[in-house]
Amino acid sequence: RAKAAGGNRYELADADSNARVIARHSLTNGLPAALEKGEFFIEYQPLVRLADGTVRGAEALVRWLHPVHGVLGPDQFIPLAEDTGLIVPLGRWVLEQAARQARKWRDGAEDNSEPLRVNVNLSPCQLSHATLVSDTVAVLENAGLCPSTLCLEVTENDLIGADEDALRPLRQLADLGVDIALDDFGTGYSNLSYLRRLPVSQLKLDRSFTRGMQRAPADPVDVKIVEGIVSLAHTLDLAVTVEGVETAVQADHLRMLGCDTAQGWYYARPGPPERLHTLALADAS
Numbered sequence: 001r002a003k004a005a006g007g008n009r010y011e012l013a014d015a016d017s018n019a020r021v022i023a024r025h026s027l028t029n030g031l032p033a034a035l036e037k038g039e040f041f042i043e044y045q046p047l048v049r050l051a052d053g054t055v056r057g058a059e060a061l062v063r064w065l066h067p068v069h070g071v072l073g074p075d076q077f078i079p080l081a082e083d084t085g086l087i088v089p090l091g092r093w094v095l096e097q098a099a100r101q102a103r104k105w106r107d108g109a110e111d112n113s114e115p116l117r118v119n120v121n122l123s124p125c126q127l128s129h130a131t132l133v134s135d136t137v138a139v140l141e142n143a144g145l146c147p148s149t150l151c152l153e154v155t156e157n158d159l160i161g162a163d164e165d166a167l168r169p170l171r172q173l174a175d176l177g178v179d180i181a182l183d184d185f186g187t188g189y190s191n192l193s194y195l196r197r198l199p200v201s202q203l204k205l206d207r208s209f210t211r212g213m214q215r216a217p218a219d220p221v222d223v224k225i226v227e228g229i230v231s232l233a234h235t236l237d238l239a240v241t242v243e244g245v246e247t248a249v250q251a252d253h254l255r256m257l258g259c260d261t262a263q264g265w266y267y268a269r270p271g272p273p274e275r276l277h278t279l280a281l282a283d284a285s
């Protein structure tokens with residue numbers, strides 16, 4: 001019986017991986033039409049200043065409302081879009097939408113309030129695409145936004161090994177005043193002196209480092225690591241954002257450790273853009 005079950009499982013796994021290949025194929029084929037048909041949408045997740053709990057902006061996170069499979073997360077289709085090159089037009093669309101949204105937030109805010117920033121993720125294909133700088137400048141101009149309203153997030157892994165030529169577009173954007181954040185920081189193997197050469201102004205510390213602080217007592221090793229990273233980052237004039245903050249205990253701890261900004265379910269899950277406005281207005285009153 002055990003053997004039969006074992007055999008069965010083998011067969012299932014096989015059928016399963018076949019199904020996965022087919023699903024992958026059909027998802028990939030559906031991507032270009034999905035962009036034309038407007039099946040993608042963006043959720044925004046607030047970025048909160050730890051010092052006073054106010055909202056400083058939000059990260060734009062793309063989703064696909066698939067006619068058959070329902071809402072798909074980026075991990076399910078961004079890799080496919082990267083393989084086929086569709087990530088370039090898709091990424092440009094995300095950037096346009098996010099900039100337009102940031103403009104709406106600004107138009108709806110009090111005159112003297114600080115504008116809400118918007119963070120947009122970039123894929124390596126976009127980084128090496130010839131029109132990244134001119135596209136970004138055009139998007140900002142069309143939306144009437146000042147460059148510092150935008151933060152582009154690039155993962156540490158995508159920058160490892162990038163030479164000066166590869167970094168030039170990012171450096172140009174940084175010189176224009178666009179913020180650049182190093183996403184998923186700590187999951188790659190960049191050596192620390194390399195950090196100094198990158199045109200980044202922020203580190204986004206990966207969720208894996210803050211998981212050990214969700215409940216008291218905090219994992220003492222994680223505390224030491226975060227402490228070390230914050231001190232290094234601040235020495236290099238980099239702000240630290242922490243991802244995956246899910247509890248009040250964790251938020252308190254990270255604030256005491258000197259982290260600047262936090263993002264996570266404790267504050268809000270990714271959601272519609274209107275909600276951000278409500279949160280920011282609540283700060284002001």
Ligand code: C2E
Nearest residue numbers: 061062073074075078094121122123244245246263264265
């Ligand atoms: P990321 O940039 O590191 O984004 C953070 C991810 O963590 C998001 O997943 C977010 O929903 C999730 N998250 C936020 N707070 C918490 C929390 O408290 N607990 C937990 N467990 N998770 C939390 P999501 O939306 O599934 O996005 C996954 C990744 O897809 C992103 O990771 C980013 O690398 C990529 N991505 C999203 N949108 C875009 C896009 O427009 N372009 C590109 N190139 N990549 C994108």
Ligand code: MG
Nearest residue numbers: 059121153183
């Ligand atoms: Mg990100």
Ligand code: MG
Nearest residue numbers: 183184204243
């Ligand atoms: Mg991240």
Ligand code: MG
Nearest residue numbers: 155183184206
């Ligand atoms: Mg990530």
